[in-house]
Amino acid sequence: MKRYITYIVLGLLALLPLLGLNSYLMHILILVIMWSVIGMAWNLLSGYCGQVSFGHAAFFGVGAYTAGMLYSKLGISGWWGFPASVFVVAVFALGIGYICLRLRGPYFALATLSMGVIFRIVAENLVGVTGGDLGIMIRERTWIDKTWYFYIILIVAAATYYLVRKVIESKLGYYFVAIREDQDAAESLGINTTKYKTIALILSAVITGFAGVFYTNYMGYIDPKVVFALHDISIITIMVVMVGGVATYWGPVVGAIIMVLLAEAIRSIPKLGTAHHTLFGVLLIVIIIFLPNGIVGDFSKLKRLFGMRRPAP
Amino acid sequence: MKRLLWVIAVLFVFTLLAVPVLAADTFDLVIPLPLTGKQAKFGEIMKRSYEMAAEEINAKGGVKGKKLALSFEDSAGKPETARAIVEKLIDVKKQPLIVGEYTSACAKAVAAVAEERKTPYLVVASADDAITKQNYKYVFRQNQVNDHYADAFTSFLKEVVKPKTIAILYESSAFGTSGSEAMERDAKKIGAQVVLNEKFETGAIDFKPLLSKVKAAQPEVIYSVSYANEAQLLMKQIKELRLDAKLFSGGAAGFAIPEFIEGAKDAAEYVVSATLWTTQLKYPGTKEFAEKYKAKYKDYPSYHGASAYAAVYVTADALKRAKDWTQDGIRDALKATDLKTAFGPVKFEDKEGYQNQNFAETLAIQVQKGEFETIWPKNHASKPYVYPVPSWKERR
Numbered sequence A: 001m002k003r004y005i006t007y008i009v010l011g012l013l014a015l016l017p018l019l020g021l022n023s024y025l026m027h028i029l030i031l032v033i034m035w036s037v038i039g040m041a042w043n044l045l046s047g048y049c050g051q052v053s054f055g056h057a058a059f060f061g062v063g064a065y066t067a068g069m070l071y072s073k074l075g076i077s078g079w080w081g082f083p084a085s086v087f088v089v090a091v092f093a094l095g096i097g098y099i100c101l102r103l104r105g106p107y108f109a110l111a112t113l114s115m116g117v118i119f120r121i122v123a124e125n126l127v128g129v130t131g132g133d134l135g136i137m138i139r140e141r142t143w144i145d146k147t148w149y150f151y152i153i154l155i156v157a158a159a160t161y162y163l164v165r166k167v168i169e170s171k172l173g174y175y176f177v178a179i180r181e182d183q184d185a186a187e188s189l190g191i192n193t194t195k196y197k198t199i200a201l202i203l204s205a206v207i208t209g210f211a212g213v214f215y216t217n218y219m220g221y222i223d224p225k226v227v228f229a230l231h232d233i234s235i236i237t238i239m240v241v242m243v244g245g246v247a248t249y250w251g252p253v254v255g256a257i258i259m260v261l262l263a264e265a266i267r268s269i270p271k272l273g274t275a276h277h278t279l280f281g282v283l284l285i286v287i288i289i290f291l292p293n294g295i296v297g298d299f300s301k302l303k304r305l306f307g308m309r310r311p312a313p
Numbered sequence B: 001m002k003r004l005l006w007v008i009a010v011l012f013v014f015t016l017l018a019v020p021v022l023a024a025d026t027f028d029l030v031i032p033l034p035l036t037g038k039q040a041k042f043g044e045i046m047k048r049s050y051e052m053a054a055e056e057i058n059a060k061g062g063v064k065g066k067k068l069a070l071s072f073e074d075s076a077g078k079p080e081t082a083r084a085i086v087e088k089l090i091d092v093k094k095q096p097l098i099v100g101e102y103t104s105a106c107a108k109a110v111a112a113v114a115e116e117r118k119t120p121y122l123v124v125a126s127a128d129d130a131i132t133k134q135n136y137k138y139v140f141r142q143n144q145v146n147d148h149y150a151d152a153f154t155s156f157l158k159e160v161v162k163p164k165t166i167a168i169l170y171e172s173s174a175f176g177t178s179g180s181e182a183m184e185r186d187a188k189k190i191g192a193q194v195v196l197n198e199k200f201e202t203g204a205i206d207f208k209p210l211l212s213k214v215k216a217a218q219p220e221v222i223y224s225v226s227y228a229n230e231a232q233l234l235m236k237q238i239k240e241l242r243l244d245a246k247l248f249s250g251g252a253a254g255f256a257i258p259e260f261i262e263g264a265k266d267a268a269e270y271v272v273s274a275t276l277w278t279t280q281l282k283y284p285g286t287k288e289f290a291e292k293y294k295a296k297y298k299d300y301p302s303y304h305g306a307s308a309y310a311a312v313y314v315t316a317d318a319l320k321r322a323k324d325w326t327q328d329g330i331r332d333a334l335k336a337t338d339l340k341t342a343f344g345p346v347k348f349e350d351k352e353g354y355q356n357q358n359f360a361e362t363l364a365i366q367v368q369k370g371e372f373e374t375i376w377p378k379n380h381a382s383k384p385y386v387y388p389v390p391s392w393k394e395r396r
Helices: A002-019 A023-048 A056-074 A078-100 A105-125 A147-169 A171-181 A183-188 A193-219 A230-244 A251-267 A273-290 A299-305 B002-017 B040-059 B079-091 B104-116 B151-161 B174-189 B208-217 B228-240 B258-268 B286-297 B303-321 B327-335
Strands: B026-033 B067-074 B098-100 B121-123 B139-141 B165-171 B193-200 B221-225 B247-251 B272-275 B338-341 B344-347 B349-351 B354-357 B363-368 B371-376
Touching: A002 A023, A002 A147, A023 A056, A023 A147, A023 A171, A023 A193, A023 A230, A023 A251, A023 B079, A056 A078, A056 A105, A056 A193, A056 A230, A078 A105, A078 A193, A105 A230, A147 A171, A147 A193, A171 A183, A171 A193, A183 A193, A193 B079, A230 A251, A230 A273, A251 A273, A251 B079, B026 B040, B026 B079, B026 B098, B040 B067, B040 B286, B040 B303, B067 B303, B079 B098, B079 B104, B098 B303, B104 B121, B104 B139, B104 B174, B121 B303, B151 B174, B151 B247, B151 B272, B151 B363, B151 B371, B165 B174, B165 B208, B174 B193, B174 B221, B193 B208, B208 B228, B221 B228, B228 B247, B228 B258, B258 B363, B258 B371, B286 B303, B303 B327, B303 B338, B303 B344
Parallel strands: B026 B067, B098 B121, B121 B139, B139 B354, B165 B193, B165 B221, B221 B247, B247 B272
Antiparallel strands: B272 B363, B338 B344, B349 B354, B363 B371
C-alpha cells in the first residue's frame, strides 16, 4: 500500500476533472496544487538543505514576469515562460546565491527577505521594462475551462515531487542534509558546501519560477505587489511547509491543503465577517504548538490523538 | 484509516456547509469586498452603504416582489481570493451578476472572469483606466475612470490657480501611477510645468526626504495621489516642515474620506481634492443618504459609499427592467440603464476607447473649518473657495 500511495494519489487527482467539478472547486484545487509546488521547492532549499529563505517571492515573481513580459513585449504566448524561465530564474538565483549564500542562519534569512523586497521595488520602478505598478494584463486567457490548467499544474507538481524525491534519495540529498546538520562538519568531510547550497538554491528557484509562470497564465494579471508580495507569497510559502511538515515529501502538499482549502472554507462561513483571520490564525498557532514538526512530521502523534495506533505490544 | 476518512468527510461537509442554501422569495446578492487588510476602511464604508440601500429598497417592497438579500465576502484585497469568490458566485450560487470589489488589481481579476463566463460585472469604485478599455462586453463601471478623476480639479487649476509649476507625488500602486500620469497630461494642457514627479512606497511613514526635494523645487501646487494613511501623514509632515505652497491638493481616494480630516487635523485645512461625489450635491436622494449615514455611523460617507449605495439602486433598476434574470437579460438591462441616483446620473456609454463606462461629473472639494466643502464646478459649490491658502505661519 505504502509503496503505491504516490501513484494512487496522482491517479485519483488526474481523474478528478472527470467528476465535472464546478469551476470554483477547480480554482481552489489548482491553487492547492500550485502552493504544493512552491512548498516542495522551498522545502528542498530550506527543509533539506537548511538554508531558510524568506524571499521566495523573488523567484515566483521573476517567473511570473518572464511569462508576462514574453506576452507583453514579444507578443507570444505566456506559456513559453516555462522554458524561458528556467534560464532567467537560474541566472537570478545565481546572483542571489552569490550574495546571500555566504551568510548563515538568520543572516541568510534576512538577506533573502530583503532580496524579495528589492525585487519588488525594482519591478515597480523599471516602468519601461516591467510596466511598473500598472502590471501586465493578459487580455485573453488560453482556456475558459479549467481542466487544462489543472493538468498542467498537476504535471508540474508530479515532476517536482519526482525530482525532489530523486534528489533527496541520491548522494546530493545526503550532502544537503549534511550541510543542514552541520555546515562546518560537512565542509571538513570534503563537501563543497558553497557548490551544493547553490545547486539547492537553483533547483528550488527554478521550480518556484515555474509556479510563477503558471500563475501569470492562469490569473491573467500580475503586478509587482501581487507576485513579489512579502506576506502573501514569501511568508505563506514558509507557512505551507511549516504546517505540513518540514523535510517531508508530503508535508508541502498537506500544508497547501490547509493553507488554501481550509483558509477558504473558514473564510466562506457566513456571518463570520472579518473574524476569519483570527480563527484561522488560532488554528495555525494550535498546529504549530502541538505539532512542531508539522502535520506529516508529527503524524504518529496525530494518530495517537485519534486513537488509530495499535497499543504497543 | 477509518477514523481518518471520517475526519476528511467532516471537513468536506464543513466546506459544503459554507455555501448557504438559496431561499425562494429573495434575490441573493453576494458582494466581494476588502474587509480586512489595508483597504478595509474603504470596504467598510461601502458595506454600510450597500446595506442601507438594500434596506430602503426592501422597505418599498423589493424588486418584482423579491427582497434583496445582501451578504459580503472578504477578499482582503487579494486578486486570487477575489477570483475564488467570483468563481463560486457564478458557478455554485448561480448568481447572474457580480457587483463590488475595490482595488484595481482585484477588479481586473474579477472582470476577466466575468467576461469569460459571460456574467455582467458592475465595477463600483475601482479607478484604473484599463478595466473598461479591454473591449469587454460584460463589464460595466459606474465610477469615473482615473484619467478623468481630476477633471473638475484641473478646470479649477486652469481658471483660478493658473499655476506655473506643479509637483506630483504618488504612491506605488496602479491607482497612484495612472493618477499621476493623468495629472502630468492635464498639467501640460493648462501650461503648468511639472517640476517634480515622484513615487513613494505604499505604506510609507516618513515623507521628509521626499518633501525636502519638493521644498527645493518650490512648486506652486503640490498634488498627491494615495490611499488612506499616506494622505494624512503627508499633510502632517508638510505642516511640520512648514512647507508652503499656493495650493495643497490630492487626487480623491485618501484625500476625500472623513478619516483624512480626522487623521491630519488642522494640517488638512484648505487642502483641495478631486472627488467623484460630495454630500452637498443636489441630486435626488444625496442629502437624505448622507444624513442617514451620518446619523447611523457618526460620519459622512465618501464617494465610495455613495457609489456603493447607488450601485444597489442601479442593480435593482436593471433587475426590474430585465426580460429575465439571466446573465444576458441583466446585461442588456444594465446597458440600457439611464437612472438618476444619489451618486448622480448613471448611464453606460462607449466612447473615448472605453466600453460600458459611466462618465460622471467630477468635483473639487476643499477642507474648510474641518469639513469638506464643494468648491468646483461653480454650479455645485457649497462655499466659495479659499485661494491662495494662507502660509503655515499665518495660520495661528
